[in-house]
Amino acid sequence: MADPHQLFDDTSSAQSRGFGAQRAPGGLGYPAASPTPQAAFLADPVSNMAMAYGSSLAAQGKELVDKNDWEVQYQQDTPVAPRFDVNAPDLYIPAMAFITYVLVAGLALGTQDRFSPDLLGLQASSALAWLTLEVLAILLSLYLVTVNTDLTTIDLVAFLGYKYVGMIGGVLMGLLFGKIGYYLVLGWCCVAIFVFMIRTLRLKILAEAAAEGVPVRGARNQLRMYLTMAVAAAQPLLMYWLTFHLVR
Numbered sequence: 748m749a750d751p752h753q754l755f756d757d758t759s760s761a762q763s764r765g766f767g768a769q770r771a772p773g774g775l776g777y778p779a780a781s782p783t784p785q786a787a788f789l790a791d792p793v794s795n796m797a798m799a800y801g802s803s804l805a806a807q808g809k810e811l812v813d814k815n816d817w818e819v820q821y822q823q824d825t826p827v828a829p830r831f832d833v834n835a836p837d838l839y840i841p842a843m844a845f846i847t848y849v850l851v852a853g854l855a856l857g858t859q860d861r862f863s864p865d866l867l868g869l870q871a872s873s874a875l876a877w878l879t880l881e882v883l884a885i886l887l888s889l890y891l892v893t894v895n896t897d898l899t900t901i902d903l904v905a906f907l908g909y910k911y912v913g914m915i916g917g918v919l920m921g922l923l924f925g926k927i928g929y930y931l932v933l934g935w936c937c938v939a940i941f942v943f944m945i946r947t948l949r950l951k952i953l954a955e956a957a958a959e960g961v962p963v964r965g966a967r968n969q970l971r972m973y974l975t976m977a978v979a980a981a982q983p984l985l986m987y988w989l990t991f992h993l994v995r
């Protein structure tokens with residue numbers, strides 16, 4: 748029964764029941780909406796984060812491959828220091844690799860009962876003599892083919908000294924796994940140093956020719972290409988010559 752003091756009938760309960768019966772499953776009386784990207788991410792966060800991370804890595808890798816920049820950076824016509832540019836020639840790795848190569852050669856001779864201070868000194872002086880001859884031959888060749896390049900003697904020593912890293916790896920693998928390990932590792936390092944020298948010297952020698960307006964198929968430019976190939980091909984030969992007698 749209605750309250751005698753109530754002026755109007757209370758119809759809110761009936762309306763609420765009717766509204767509740769008619770509202771959609773989405774709740775609050777509004778029709779259900781399609782899930783948003785945020786909702787989809789919250790539904791399966793692990794897989795979505797993995798997909799996002801994989802896409803980011805793929806994009807970064809593609810950017811590095813597309814960029815493929817081996818050039819040395821310059822600041823006011825001066826090469827940037829090696830600690831600021833990974834492509835700048837650095838004598839730290841070649842110097843440490845040369846010293847380590849001499850020590851590893853002594854270790855290899857010792858394991859074969861052939862070690863002597865004179866033989867170790869001969870090994871070090873032989874490697875240093877070959878490096879000096881390489882530098883002098885390249886400087887003379889650059890002078891003969893009249894190449895105007897910013898390559899300095901220190902740069903050449905740095906580039907030519909990187910082969911000692913591969914020589915160390917080859918000798919160590921030879922001591923551990925015999926000649927098979929030696930040839931496998933040294934062969935891979937020879938290919939790596941060959942590609943490295945081609946890519947590096949091409950920017951230093953052939954790029955200067957292009958800047959001077961020398962025709963691509965001109966005689967001078969072909970001499971520069973032959974010089975680049977000769978320097979790169981000499982590295983694997985010297986790597987083998989200076990290490991093959993250390994592995995038996």
